[in-house]
Amino acid sequence: MRRNTLVLFAVLVILATFAWAGWANWQYRRQTAEKQTVMGELVAVPGGTPQYISPLDGKPAPAFALKDISGTKVSLASYRGKAVLVNFWATWCTPCKIETPWLVELRNKYAAQGFEILGVDTEAEDLKPDDTAGWAKDKAAIDKFVAEEKVDYPMLLDGDSISDAYGGLDSLPASFFVDRNGKVVAASVGLTSEGDIESNIKKALNQ
């Protein structure tokens, strides 16, 4: 009788372990699926450049408020009513620099129609908040680049703090085109072409 009780107890413990393992496995799969959903993917286009499909397409652009290079806090929400290109870049990213003159030109071309670009510097160097020397070095490099390239749109710092909301940003440049209602209407990762960027700007402007 006592032996049967012990065996029954052991079986119950094992069944509980089994149930826990199943639950944990389900949780792991669910989290992985959620992560995949937020990160987007590159989809092959026959005979063309792979197209980035962002899970943010058609959804409200994640809100943020970051300091610009002059120390002023700039929020995405304050641009509601305008079409906005949120462009993540870094000083070490050569393709980002190649597209910068295009962005400056397109911003000037469409500004009168209610278009703005928010450049978001995303150095990903794991700088700690108290690393004043590291931040100063980064900012000096950004200031120099902004001056050299005559960037006249707001340039925001610490893009790493919002990169998860925009899909993790495993590679740069990454651009999100936001319409006047704050909804993402197109996105791209990697260097495309000035023509592709312009057509996405028109989409954001609803032209």
Added chain:
Amino acid sequence: MNLMTNASFATALIVLFTSAGGAHAQIVSPGAANRPAIAKTEAVTFLFPEHVTVPAGKPSQVALHFRVGHGLHINSHTPSDEYLIPTDFSIPDGVGVRLAAASYPAGTIISLPFDPKTTLSVYTGEFIIQARILATPGNHPLQAKLHYQACDQNQCLPPKTIIVPIDVIAK
């Protein structure tokens, strides 16, 4: 009958343990598939040597072999632009092995299709760093580091530091 019952229970227990173990293995398995295309590849791999034997207290040359992933490039140790992050090999302090000097290969000069005028000094494929090390007597399971930043023709990965594991035996 009792024997049969006990044997059945034992079998059931083994099956349950095995199944639970299998489920747990799935939980801890890494989910590498959830990164966008370019990030799925490790940009740089350390090839060899895994072990070196050097005379203790005397500078010794060690050739470190690395490979850059297909379609990618990393900046050389002397990039063409001050903004770019150089490839850099280092050994942490206080591990019994000191890096006296490192000699890097010259970079290959490339340009990107979108901007043929801009040239970059990069490493692609296999490259070798000649490290001059000084070790105290003994066995040192060294965890050296390689810092680099990789791109392909259209996009760049964030800067990264990989561990370069070498067992240094100094006699």
